[in-house]
Amino acid sequence: MLDSLIQGILLGGYYAVLAAGLSLMFGVVRFINLAHGDMAVLGALGSLWLVQSAGVVVPLAIVITLIGMAALGWLMQRFIFERALAGGFLIPILTTIGLGAALQNGMFAAFGSNTQSLGAHIGNLSWSSWQLPGGIIVGQLPVYMFATAVLVLGSLHLLLTRTAFGRAVRSTSTDAEAASLCGVDPRKVHRWAAAIAVALAGLAGIFLAMRAQVTPFSGPMMLIFAFEAVVIGGIGSLRGTLIGGIVLGVVQALGALISPQISILAGHLVFLAVLGWRLMHVAASERGGWRAALKAVFNKPDLSRSQA
Amino acid sequence: MMPAMTVEPILRAKGVNKSFGALKVLFDVDFHVMPGEAVGVVGPNGAGKTTLFGALAGSFPVSSGAIQLGGRDLSGTSAAERCRLGLARTHQVPKPFLGMTVFENVHVAARAGAGMDQTRATAEAADILRRTGLMPLANRPAAALGLLDRKRLEVARALATQPNVILLDEIGGGLTEAELVALVDLIRSLQADGLTVVWIEHILHALLRVVTRLVCMAEGRVLAQGDPRDVMAHPEVQRAYLGSSPE
Numbered sequence: 001m002l003d004s005l006i007q008g009i010l011l012g013g014y015y016a017v018l019a020a021g022l023s024l025m026f027g028v029v030r031f032i033n034l035a036h037g038d039m040a041v042l043g044a045l046g047s048l049w050l051v052q053s054a055g056v057v058v059p060l061a062i063v064i065t066l067i068g069m070a071a072l073g074w075l076m077q078r079f080i081f082e083r084a085l086a087g088g089f090l091i092p093i094l095t096t097i098g099l100g101a102a103l104q105n106g107m108f109a110a111f112g113s114n115t116q117s118l119g120a121h122i123g124n125l126s127w128s129s130w131q132l133p134g135g136i137i138v139g140q141l142p143v144y145m146f147a148t149a150v151l152v153l154g155s156l157h158l159l160l161t162r163t164a165f166g167r168a169v170r171s172t173s174t175d176a177e178a179a180s181l182c183g184v185d186p187r188k189v190h191r192w193a194a195a196i197a198v199a200l201a202g203l204a205g206i207f208l209a210m211r212a213q214v215t216p217f218s219g220p221m222m223l224i225f226a227f228e229a230v231v232i233g234g235i236g237s238l239r240g241t242l243i244g245g246i247v248l249g250v251v252q253a254l255g256a257l258i259s260p261q262i263s264i265l266a267g268h269l270v271f272l273a274v275l276g277w278r279l280m281h282v283a284a285s286e287r288g289g290w291r292a293a294l295k296a297v298f299n300k301p302d303l304s305r306s307q308a
Numbered sequence: 309m310m311p312a313m314t315v316e317p318i319l320r321a322k323g324v325n326k327s328f329g330a331l332k333v334l335f336d337v338d339f340h341v342m343p344g345e346a347v348g349v350v351g352p353n354g355a356g357k358t359t360l361f362g363a364l365a366g367s368f369p370v371s372s373g374a375i376q377l378g379g380r381d382l383s384g385t386s387a388a389e390r391c392r393l394g395l396a397r398t399h400q401v402p403k404p405f406l407g408m409t410v411f412e413n414v415h416v417a418a419r420a421g422a423g424m425d426q427t428r429a430t431a432e433a434a435d436i437l438r439r440t441g442l443m444p445l446a447n448r449p450a451a452a453l454g455l456l457d458r459k460r461l462e463v464a465r466a467l468a469t470q471p472n473v474i475l476l477d478e479i480g481g482g483l484t485e486a487e488l489v490a491l492v493d494l495i496r497s498l499q500a501d502g503l504t505v506v507w508i509e510h511i512l513h514a515l516l517r518v519v520t521r522l523v524c525m526a527e528g529r530v531l532a533q534g535d536p537r538d539v540m541a542h543p544e545v546q547r548a549y550l551g552s553s554p555e
Contacts, residue, residue: 164419164420167408167412167419168416168419168420170407170408171405171413174406175403175405177387178404179388179416180366180386180387180388180391181387181391181396181469182391182417182468182469183388183391183417183420183421184416185386186388187386
């Protein structure tokens with residue numbers, strides 16, 4: 001039980017990094033990137049290719065992958081997303097679905113359909129563990145990944161709250177037009193936000209490749225997990241995203257205790273419960289709070305008022 | 309260098325037309341403002357006043373016509389670039405950055421709009437907050453402000469971009485008489501420092517305490533411009549305002 005709880009929390013760091021990119025794109029650029037999971041897979045397979053075929057050492061491969069993914073995000077915002085956003089509500093969705101499909105099949109063509117893992121290339125780190133008092137065994141890799149996740153999200157939080165760039169990002173995310181009248185160029189802010197978001201996807205992909213296997217078609221599942229962590233934690237707050245990721249990880253780990261088949265389902269159910277609660281909360285506050293809303297549901301409709 | 313004897317308009321609209329789809333909102337608007345001048349823009353609702361500001365500030369491209377700032381053609385420049393060239397604008401409905409503090413709202417404008425470094429932007433933001441009476445609220449989140457303070461913040465943020473020309477869109481609405489007096493004093497002191505002011509306002513008595521020239525618009529056209537008394541006495545202006553019959 002405690003063991004599962006710890007595993008779940010550590011897994012949550014991975015989900016949080018995955019979700020943070022999606023949340024950043026939505027919160028700042030107002031753009032839902034349905035290819036986010038596929039971009040994570042691209043990061044995973046890209047780093048694998050660097051290690052296996054180009055013979056690059058793992059740390060360097062990670063750095064190259066992150067820089068490459070950031071550049072990819074910048075370019076996609078500049079040449080694709082910007083235009084898609086100008087096309088209204090539906091175009092970004094269609095564009096990123098198409099992009100995701102193209103990425104999946106492109107990666108299938110380039111890398112084949114074998115499940116692959118970076119685990120074989122990081123020496124004994126993939127299986128080393130620490131033994132805690134009470135007989136609990138904690139893998140070193142999950143701990144390092146969780147620490148990295150907290151470090152990355154924490155630095156991002158500081159970047160957004162403490163720096164001029166961060167203020168430009170936050171002003172743009174509140175109101176791009178008002179920000180432009182303050183001299184902030186929203187297009188530039190959006191490009192850098194996309195660069196960070198796609199680099200985060202790449203980092204999550206690398207995490208996944210280290211702790212498990214990836215195939216070119218792993219993306220859609222990653223997208224669903226990212227969405228779930230974002231919704232559970234709430235959009236627009238990195239702390240919320242971290243909490244959302246941890247909740248998702250813990251629920252999946254505890255679900256696996258009941259039965260391995262229930263693990264993923266348990267995450268989906270908690271996600272649905274949180275989503276339902278949030279929707280009801282919004283509906284309730286529109287009717288003047290929970291009490292008034294419940295009254296309205298249980299009392300007979302007030303006909304005298306509706307006639308007025 | 310400009311010729312020493314002639315003074316060019318600092319802001320000029322030449323034959324500006326604007327349509328949103330099939331809806332034509334501005335018709336051949338000609339309009340200029342001299343450096344250091346204070347110009348009022350009046351007209352009934354739907355006259356195109358706010359659209360004119362949007363066109364001047366670069367919120368959207370004009371359909372035809374030209375806009376010049378300090379003799380420089382602005383076509384193709386974004387709102388952010390116009391801001392950095394010294395043209396600031398406030399909104400009728402204030403648009404504060406809700407998730408940020410009052411100080412941060414002004415700071416981002418000083419940093420990005422005026423290109424100041426961190427230290428100077430901090431000093432400038434503090435100075436502007438003092439000047440606009442927002443200093444006691446500096447560390448509050450902008451979302452916690454009431455309407456009056458949001459309007460003040462809107463002006464403060466525009467000032468922080470260090471403009472040569474400021475476009476004020478109905479900042480007087482909803483204010484008490486005492487608040488209006490304070491607002492008029494603030495705008496006069498800004499003008500005394502050399503700022504050029506263009507002000508859309510329905511509250512004429514406040515407007516006329518500041519501006520020396522009036523532009524009246526109706527249905528997307530400039531009906532009359534010039535001395536405020538002449539403009540208000542103009543028959544077309546009377547008709548637009550009072551709705552008397554064309555005969």
